[in-house]
Amino acid sequence: MTDRFRLFLVQANPALGDIAGNLAKARDYWAKGKAAGADMVALTEMFVTGYQTQDLILKPAFQREAIAGIEALAQECADGPALGIGGPALVGGKLFNAWYVLQAGRATATVLKHHLPNDSLFDEKRLFASADVAGPYVVNGVRIGSPICEDAWHPDVTETLEETGAEILLVPNGSPYHRGKPNLRLNLMVERVVETGLPLVYLNMVGGQDDQVFDGSSMVLNPGGQLAVQMPQFDEAVELVTFHRTAEGWRADHGTKAALPPIGEADYRACVIGLADYMRKTGFKKAVLGLSGGIDSAIVAAIAADAIGPENVRCVMLPSEFTSAHSLEDASAAARALGCKLDTLPIAGPQAAVTAALAPLFEGLEEGVTEENLQSRIRGLLLMALSNKFGEMLLTTGNKSEMAVGYCTIYGDMNGGYNPVKDMYKTRMFLTAKWRNETHRPWMLGPAGEVIPARIISKPPSAELRANQTDQDSLPPYEELDAILEGLVEKDLSVAELVAQGFALATVKRVEHLLYLAEYKRFQSAPGVRLTQKAFWLDRRYPIANRWRDRSAG
Numbered sequence: 215m216t217d218r219f220r221l222f223l224v225q226a227n228p229a230l231g232d233i234a235g236n237l238a239k240a241r242d243y244w245a246k247g248k249a250a251g252a253d254m255v256a257l258t259e260m261f262v263t264g265y266q267t268q269d270l271i272l273k274p275a276f277q278r279e280a281i282a283g284i285e286a287l288a289q290e291c292a293d294g295p296a297l298g299i300g301g302p303a304l305v306g307g308k309l310f311n312a313w314y315v316l317q318a319g320r321a322t323a324t325v326l327k328h329h330l331p332n333d334s335l336f337d338e339k340r341l342f343a344s345a346d347v348a349g350p351y352v353v354n355g356v357r358i359g360s361p362i363c364e365d366a367w368h369p370d371v372t373e374t375l376e377e378t379g380a381e382i383l384l385v386p387n388g389s390p391y392h393r394g395k396p397n398l399r400l401n402l403m404v405e406r407v408v409e410t411g412l413p414l415v416y417l418n419m420v421g422g423q424d425d426q427v428f429d430g431s432s433m434v435l436n437p438g439g440q441l442a443v444q445m446p447q448f449d450e451a452v453e454l455v456t457f458h459r460t461a462e463g464w465r466a467d468h469g470t471k472a473a474l475p476p477i478g479e480a481d482y483r484a485c486v487i488g489l490a491d492y493m494r495k496t497g498f499k500k501a502v503l504g505l506s507g508g509i510d511s512a513i514v515a516a517i518a519a520d521a522i523g524p525e526n527v528r529c530v531m532l533p534s535e536f537t538s539a540h541s542l543e544d545a546s547a548a549a550r551a552l553g554c555k556l557d558t559l560p561i562a563g564p565q566a567a568v569t570a571a572l573a574p575l576f577e578g579l580e581e582g583v584t585e586e587n588l589q590s591r592i593r594g595l596l597l598m599a600l601s602n603k604f605g606e607m608l609l610t611t612g613n614k615s616e617m618a619v620g621y622c623t624i625y626g627d628m629n630g631g632y633n634p635v636k637d638m639y640k641t642r643m644f645l646t647a648k649w650r651n652e653t654h655r656p657w658m659l660g661p662a663g664e665v666i667p668a669r670i671i672s673k674p675p676s677a678e679l680r681a682n683q684t685d686q687d688s689l690p691p692y693e694e695l696d697a698i699l700e701g702l703v704e705k706d707l708s709v710a711e712l713v714a715q716g717f718a719l720a721t722v723k724r725v726e727h728l729l730y731l732a733e734y735k736r737f738q739s740a741p742g743v744r745l746t747q748k749a750f751w752l753d754r755r756y757p758i759a760n761r762w763r764d765r766s767a768g
């Protein structure tokens with residue numbers, strides 16, 4: 215009887231749709247596991263296709279290529295350790311989210327997912343059939359049960375596996391980041407370990423995919439819930455875990471115990487990885503953004519410098535007659551501190567030309583928001599011209615507070631391919647800027663030190679679209695706005711509940727109105743990194759034409 219079982223865990227970053235590339239990665243990791251003397255090499259949920267595939271997985275040609283790839287992989291990895299890999303499976307004409315166990319040239323087990331996540335950003339019931347729960351499979355005489363991700367968030371699948379003889383639980387995941395997610399997963403997995411009395415391996419992928427960032431944080435728990443291995447959050451990593459058979463069952467040796475970063479740092483890292491992977495996976499090497507001397511564009515510049523290197527980030531100051539001297543100085547100081555190129559493109563010329571073109575139609579009409587927004591749109595036009603000419607993707611900079619209430623110009627500053635701060639509230643932007651100035655980590659490609667000049671953080675935010683404008687002319691103070699948004703968006707509170715918390719009825723109703731009104735802007739907005747469980751895109755899907763307003767407080 216085997217008394218030792220060695221499992222090679224692969225916390226890697228697949229590229230969605232790159233079936234050949236993901237198979238090549240799988241082969242390389244399998245060879246590493248073989249060289250390390252593993253009995254089994256484990257990869258994550260849907261590794262062969264990347265995750266989440268959304269409706270791409272419904273395309274028969276895509277399914278066929280992925281399944282054929284797994285069959286070929288089985289043969290290439292016949293001579294050595296077993297290989298566990300996620301991919302689609304077609305059984306009885308139905309499509310399943312599956313995890314294949316490849317041994318001796320074929321799939322000796324095809325585990326099919328039972329619990330299909332269908333809330334927040336998941337729509338798996340739309341894509342896959344739900345399978346009945348099956349028992350464990352055997353590798354080198356050890357019976358292993360593999361609940362697939364959501365399957366381990368409920369007690370029934372692991373209970374069945376334990377009752378049908380599983381000795382070790384190995385859970386492949388595609389679990390995306392949100393604030394505090396590692397702790398949530400740990401609590402759930404400890405529950406499974408305590409219920410079953412079995413050791414549990416939680417294996418998650420890493421990397422950015424559109425709005426989602428998968429943050430690894432894979433771990434191994436021994437019965438009782440003791441943490442034997444903690445793999446890092448966000449980094450690609452491998453770990454050879456050795457299990458020993460004891461009188462009480464299998465136990466994992468202690469291994470790597472990576473420290474997980476605090477939440478603020480994890481959010482920033484998610485923004486950096488989300489942007490870096492979006493660029494890499496869509497084929498961009500360089501980015502461009504408007505650097506105004508305000509905090510939003512300064513943080514986005516820092517994130518971009520950290521993600522793709524300051525030499526690949528072009529900052530552009532586009533001053534108008536309303537741009538203050540301190541904005542010019544602050545933009546220049548920020549670009550210098552980050553080591554990014556700064557171009558200056560005054561907008562007075564194009565603004566005069568557009569104003570003249572519109573003059574015959576606008577004659578006798580008062581100037582107002584139209585003219586203010588023209589400046590933003592001219593900036594957007596010039597920035598997109600640079601993007602076209604130099605192949606630099608335009609970054610847009612609207613934080614979550616602005617995106618919530620529509621404090622941004624459609625086809626103006628909303629222009630851009632990706633928004634790394636789309637899910638970060640303005641009050642967090644200030645904290646993030648301070649934190650980045652005080653902290654440098656090896657994964658940051660930008661420099662250490664005060665990369666966001668102190669005045670950018672301390673001065674009152676202004677769009678500078680008219681003389682002496684500040685954000686607080688149009689919006690409640692950000693502390694109040696964010697607290698109300700936290701209630702309306704993150705917690706789905708009613709207007710009455712917010713009023714009971716002490717907020718003025720008129721302010722809450724105005725914020726609620728702006729929130730609903732701005733749906734059309736968000737629908738046309740760039741994707742951005744998801745940090746919360748109510749990100750504007752998949753977590754919170756609202757109608758655009760919507761006459762409902764909450765009358766709970768009158």
Ligand SMILES: Nc1ncnc2c1ncn2[C@@H]1O[C@H](COP(=O)(O)OP(=O)(O)OC[C@H]2O[C@@H]([n+]3cccc(C(=O)O)c3)[C@H](O)[C@@H]2O)[C@@H](O)[C@H]1O
Binds near residue numbers: 586590621622624734
């Ligand atoms: N339901 C709907 N479906 C589709 N389209 C709809 C629509 N409602 C309005 N629209 C369209 O949207 C237009 C109004 O939206 P928009 O043109 O954005 O203009 P609007 O939202 O009125 O103004 C932009 C606001 O953003 C502020 N801001 C803050 C920070 C930075 C910047 C900046 O630009 O740098 C701007 C600026 O001060 C101003 O308060 C309408 O004229 C109409 O064309």
Ligand SMILES: Nc1ncnc2c1ncn2[C@@H]1O[C@H](COP(=O)(O)OP(=O)(O)OP(=O)(O)O)[C@@H](O)[C@H]1O
Binds near residue numbers: 507508530532
């Ligand atoms: N003078 C400018 N030069 C270059 N880009 C600008 C200029 N003014 C605005 N922009 C672009 O439009 C975006 C929206 O402006 P907004 O005022 O909301 O942000 P900010 O200036 O970065 O920060 P804050 O809101 O704190 O002032 C900016 O982040 C920037 O990308």
Ligand SMILES: NC(=O)CC[C@H](N)C(=O)O
Binds near residue numbers: 364365387
């Ligand atoms: N891929 C999955 O099944 C993930 C679902 C799970 N609720 C998570 O977010 O981790």
